[in-house]
Amino acid sequence: MAVLVIAEHDNQVLKTSTLNTITAAQKINNEVHLIILGKDIQTLSDTSKSIHLISKVLKCDNEKLENFLPEILAPIIVKTALSYSHVIAPASTFGKNLLPRISALLDTTQVSDIIGIENENTFIRPIYAGNAISHVQTNQEINLLTIRPSSFEKCENSGGEATLEEIPFIDSEAKTHFVSKEVSKSDRPELGSARIVVSGGRGLENSDNFKLLYDLADKLNAAVGASRAAVDSGYIGNEYQVGQTGKMVAPELYIAVGISGAIQHLAGMKESKVIVAINKDLEAPIFNVADYGLSSDLFQAIPEIIKELDLLNQIDS
Amino acid sequence: MKLVYFIEIQMKVLVAVKRVVDYKVQIRVKSDNSGVETQNVKMSVNPPDENAIEEAVKLKEQGIATETIAISIGEDKCQDVLRTSMAMGIDRSILVKSQNSLEPLAVAKTLKKIIEKEKPDLVLMGKQAIDDDSNQTGQILSALLNWPQGCFISSLKIEDKKVLISREVDEGIEKLETSLPAVLTCDLRLNTPRFASLPNIMKAKKKPLEAIEIETLDIDIEPKIKTLKVIDPPTRKAGVMVKDVKELVQKLKNEAKVI
Numbered sequence: 001m002a003v004l005v006i007a008e009h010d011n012q013v014l015k016t017s018t019l020n021t022i023t024a025a026q027k028i029n030n031e032v033h034l035i036i037l038g039k040d041i042q043t044l045s046d047t048s049k050s051i052h053l054i055s056k057v058l059k060c061d062n063e064k065l066e067n068f069l070p071e072i073l074a075p076i077i078v079k080t081a082l083s084y085s086h087v088i089a090p091a092s093t094f095g096k097n098l099l100p101r102i103s104a105l106l107d108t109t110q111v112s113d114i115i116g117i118e119n120e121n122t123f124i125r126p127i128y129a130g131n132a133i134s135h136v137q138t139n140q141e142i143n144l145l146t147i148r149p150s151s152f153e154k155c156e157n158s159g160g161e162a163t164l165e166e167i168p169f170i171d172s173e174a175k176t177h178f179v180s181k182e183v184s185k186s187d188r189p190e191l192g193s194a195r196i197v198v199s200g201g202r203g204l205e206n207s208d209n210f211k212l213l214y215d216l217a218d219k220l221n222a223a224v225g226a227s228r229a230a231v232d233s234g235y236i237g238n239e240y241q242v243g244q245t246g247k248m249v250a251p252e253l254y255i256a257v258g259i260s261g262a263i264q265h266l267a268g269m270k271e272s273k274v275i276v277a278i279n280k281d282l283e284a285p286i287f288n289v290a291d292y293g294l295s296s297d298l299f300q301a302i303p304e305i306i307k308e309l310d311l312l313n314q315i316d317s
Numbered sequence: 318m319k320l321v322y323f324i325e326i327q328m329k330v331l332v333a334v335k336r337v338v339d340y341k342v343q344i345r346v347k348s349d350n351s352g353v354e355t356q357n358v359k360m361s362v363n364p365p366d367e368n369a370i371e372e373a374v375k376l377k378e379q380g381i382a383t384e385t386i387a388i389s390i391g392e393d394k395c396q397d398v399l400r401t402s403m404a405m406g407i408d409r410s411i412l413v414k415s416q417n418s419l420e421p422l423a424v425a426k427t428l429k430k431i432i433e434k435e436k437p438d439l440v441l442m443g444k445q446a447i448d449d450d451s452n453q454t455g456q457i458l459s460a461l462l463n464w465p466q467g468c469f470i471s472s473l474k475i476e477d478k479k480v481l482i483s484r485e486v487d488e489g490i491e492k493l494e495t496s497l498p499a500v501l502t503c504d505l506r507l508n509t510p511r512f513a514s515l516p517n518i519m520k521a522k523k524k525p526l527e528a529i530e531i532e533t534l535d536i537d538i539e540p541k542i543k544t545l546k547v548i549d550p551p552t553r554k555a556g557v558m559v560k561d562v563k564e565l566v567q568k569l570k571n572e573a574k575v576i
């Protein structure tokens with residue numbers, strides 16, 4: 001039986017997490033279908049047909065689906081899910097909010113936040129903030145999985161020729177109503193999929209000082225991240241938090257600035273390829289996971305790095 | 318004769334509290350790779366569950382909630398997290414005794430049974446247990462009850478029967494309006510949990526704690542997922558300290574080739 005991937009999108013474009021999820025689905029079975037639920041998603045569904053590796057796109061278009069309330073989405077997906085062996089969603093706040101509802105309605109146990117797939121029944125997932133790795137086996141009629149996007153490459157967005165099928169909307173009379181969404185606007189790359197991430201912690205002391213970090217990020221075309229302490233202190237919004245209770249990232253380069261390296265923070269970034277730590281405390285645990293450590297005052301180091309990068313750019317050009 | 322009718326408005330809040338290895342403990346994988354060592358390590362209330370407790374107690378103090386109940390499912394020792402909850406201000410507790418640790422689906426089914434009996438108007442829980450990191454139970458429970466779901470909340474306002482919440486999502490903050498009864502899961506940013514004072518710890522010892530055997534609830538708690546092995550995460554190879562910014566930038570460019 002085929003594998004069903006639940007698309008995460010904003011009614012206009014697919015989120016990168018969807019492309020990561022499709023790659024994970026491919027490791028289970030060659031036949032992967034994509035289900036897209038939303039409002040005014042004709043264009044989105046049409047363009048999704050060309051995603052490499054997808055053989056069918058299922059679409060449910062209704063104005064009540066605009067804000068992705070799980071109470072409305074779940075019953076529709078459940079009906080479709082019955083003809084699949086696996087249903088997979090990204091372990092983003094979208095997927096985490098939605099898939100367990102489907103698990104309840106199907107009376108099936110979901111496996112959360114998978115980082116590796118051994119075979120169609122055996123999955124690898126971190127527990128205890130990544131301080132232990134669990135290999136689990138599930139052999140249910142329908143297997144529900146959320147996968148950690150940063151652990152799977154994104155698939156090609158072109159070359160496919162999927163068919164498009166419309167599925168009926170089911171009205172669930174949800175008692176929950178969408179009020180608003182405060183979305184931070186930024187021209188920087190998306191934190192979850194950026195090649196370089198520059199993260200700041202309590203060491204930055206206030207939100208004004210975060211500008212230093214933004215300058216560095218812009219020089220490197222990097223996304224900005226933060227520790228929970230920085231978010232809790234109001235230096236930056238919650239959507240930037242990296243860690244056990246924030247986002248999971250695995251960029252090629254992660255630069256931790258003024259972050260001590262608590263296990264809950266490491267949980268979200270220690271899969272990064274290259275880690276740089278800048279901290280004035282030589283004993284800070286972040287140095288234990290860093291490939292390159294710089295023991296220095298960040299207020300001195302960051303402007304210097306920016307200067308060095310400018311120099312490099314001059315030489316290169 | 319004049320008759321006065323009192324309409325008593327009841328608002329019961331139920332809080333689900335999990336007993337987990339304290340977040341400060343450096344955990345150890347068992348040598349037979351069957352799991353993580355939980356014997357003789359410090360155990361505590363799952364951190365976001367403390368936020369759920371705090372919120373429930375605040376609702377009572379504000380006169381919105383009339384009764385607060387904590388519930389924990391697990392071994393006998395879960396009594397300690399229930400006593401902690403009551404020391405923080407929860408009125409009474411229920412312990413559902415289970416020898417084996419349960420999957421989120423089984424936990425949610427157990428909670429549902431208790432909810433059918435206690436009939437709370439609001440269920441508060443943590444967004445995620447920091448041991449299994451499943452992040453499922455609240456969502457499952459909400460679906461089983463067919464109640465509104467509000468996950469990862471960082472603010473809560475209850476006016477009459479209207480419930481206003483802010484949810485922390487990947488893009489920022491989402492605001493929703495819903496109604497009671499509802500299931501809400503709490504983020505650590507919802508509030509700052511209070512410390513239990515010594516007099517309150519003493520008082521909590523006298524608060525009611527009811528114990529129920531899970532077998533008497535007649536639910537399917539068989540695990541559906543099998544743990545094959547639990548292993549240590551791969552360690553990163555030791556890095557180097559650079560002496561200054563110049564060396565750092567050179568190494569990133571020429572050695573790591575990432576900039």
Ligand SMILES: Cc1cc2nc3c(=O)[nH]c(=O)nc-3n(C[C@H](O)[C@H](O)[C@H](O)COP(=O)(O)OP(=O)(O)OC[C@H]3O[C@@H](n4cnc5c(N)ncnc54)[C@H](O)[C@@H]3O)c2cc1C
Pocket residue numbers: 200201202203204226227228229230241242243244245246247257258259260261262263264265268278279280281284296297298299340364365447
């Ligand atoms: C259940 C739970 C979940 C959690 N989830 C997360 C999570 O998802 N993500 C997360 O990040 N945290 C999380 N935390 C919090 C975590 O435990 C730490 O408290 C937090 O990561 C600390 O943030 P920090 O490193 O910025 O602050 P601190 O630990 O205060 O460290 C600040 C660092 O900055 C350095 N510094 C200060 N000034 C300078 C300077 N001028 N130049 C250079 N260095 C300087 C200091 O030496 C210090 O090492 C969680 C905690 C719990 C209990």
Ligand SMILES: Nc1ncnc2c1ncn2[C@@H]1O[C@H](COP(=O)(O)O)[C@@H](O)[C@H]1O
Pocket residue numbers: 333334335336363365366388389390391421424441442443444445446447449450451452453454455
């Ligand atoms: N054994 C349990 N007893 C009481 N509450 C639990 C239990 N397991 C999970 N919960 C609740 O469900 C939340 C989410 O847990 P999880 O889905 O396992 O990440 C926790 O924060 C608790 O509020």
